[in-house]
Amino acid sequence: MNFLLALARDRAALAIEPGQEYLLSCRLAGVANQHKLASVEALVARLRMGRADALAQDTVDALTTNETSFFRDIHPYDALATQILPDLMARRRAARQLTIWCAACSSGQEPYSVAMTIRERVPELLTWRLRIIATDVSQAMVDRTRAGVFTQAEVNRGLPARMLTKYLSQQGTEWQVRPEVRGMIEVQRTNLVEPQPMTGCDLVLLRNVLIYFDAAGKRRVLDRVTRALAPDGLLMVGVSETLFDDRYDFRVVGRTYVYSPKGTAAAPALRGASQEKP
Numbered sequence: 001m002n003f004l005l006a007l008a009r010d011r012a013a014l015a016i017e018p019g020q021e022y023l024l025s026c027r028l029a030g031v032a033n034q035h036k037l038a039s040v041e042a043l044v045a046r047l048r049m050g051r052a053d054a055l056a057q058d059t060v061d062a063l064t065t066n067e068t069s070f071f072r073d074i075h076p077y078d079a080l081a082t083q084i085l086p087d088l089m090a091r092r093r094a095a096r097q098l099t100i101w102c103a104a105c106s107s108g109q110e111p112y113s114v115a116m117t118i119r120e121r122v123p124e125l126l127t128w129r130l131r132i133i134a135t136d137v138s139q140a141m142v143d144r145t146r147a148g149v150f151t152q153a154e155v156n157r158g159l160p161a162r163m164l165t166k167y168l169s170q171q172g173t174e175w176q177v178r179p180e181v182r183g184m185i186e187v188q189r190t191n192l193v194e195p196q197p198m199t200g201c202d203l204v205l206l207r208n209v210l211i212y213f214d215a216a217g218k219r220r221v222l223d224r225v226t227r228a229l230a231p232d233g234l235l236m237v238g239v240s241e242t243l244f245d246d247r248y249d250f251r252v253v254g255r256t257y258v259y260s261p262k263g264t265a266a267a268p269a270l271r272g273a274s275q276e277k278p
């Protein structure tokens with residue numbers, strides 16, 4: 001187990017708490033099975049031999065927590081539609097170009113919620129050069145996001161019925177996001193602890209992922225994200241997360257924390273923003 005916890009920490013900065021071993025054994029038994037190994041012990045033995053990159057990747061995948069839902073926490077999407085996107089658009093009006101990065105997208109509900117919010121509430125952006133980049137360390141999650149296929153239980157969580165039938169089509173017992181919405185999302189596998197190919201992002205959603213990292217991991221990830229942000233870009237974390245990083249100013253916008261690199265004019269310009277914690 002110590003070997004596996006070290007693998008999760010080294011490869012993805014994941015800090016797995018002692019006491020979660022039972023849960024992990026269940027998930028890893030599936031990986032062992034998939035790779036035709038007799039047990040989790042055999043999986044560890046194989047990993048210890050080295051040169052088993054696909055196995056190591058699948059093992060790290062299995063150790064990630066992919067909990068997500070459409071329009072999770074709802075307030076951030078209201079804040080996006082009413083304040084954050086209009087503010088960014090006002091500052092980018094000359095270039096008419098905007099890049100949004102969902103930096104830990106899980107199975108895709110978050111980037112598709114962003115895309116649907118734009119279609120419904122900020123349609124002018126569809127005439128801009130808009131990029132919505134969705135990334136995750138887990139190849140399984142990247143594949144799911146790209147496919148945009150969701151079960152009935154998944155669409156029941158957070159997706160209003162009107163939007164379900166407007167933006168997804170039924171495929172047997174499942175639902176698939178319609179091509180015009182899927183086409184708005186670029187999906188890539190990216191490990192947040194490694195150097196990022198992204199630069200000049202106007203908005204980064206880094207929601208509900210920092211909680212899985214220890215202090216050193218958080219710092220590493222924030223270093224990477226900071227480099228990917230435009231100098232006056234904005235960073236949104238989960239509603240129950242707070243950044244203790246003195247490189248950032250924060251504002252509360254519609255019950256959502258929005259951070260911007262210190263010394264830029266970005267956050268104070270956000271209409272209706274306050275520095276009071278909710």
Ligand SMILES: C[S@@+](CC[C@H](N)C(=O)[O-])C[C@H]1O[C@@H](n2cnc3c(N)ncnc32)[C@H](O)[C@@H]1O
Pocket residue numbers: 011012013014064065066067068069072103104105106107110135136137138141190191192193206207208209212238
């Ligand atoms: C709990 S989900 C959050 C999904 C979504 N952002 C939301 O708020 O609903 C966390 C995601 O972070 C991903 N993740 C964990 N460590 C990562 C890393 N080092 N690099 C990129 N993604 C990572 C996991 O695979 C998982 O899909």
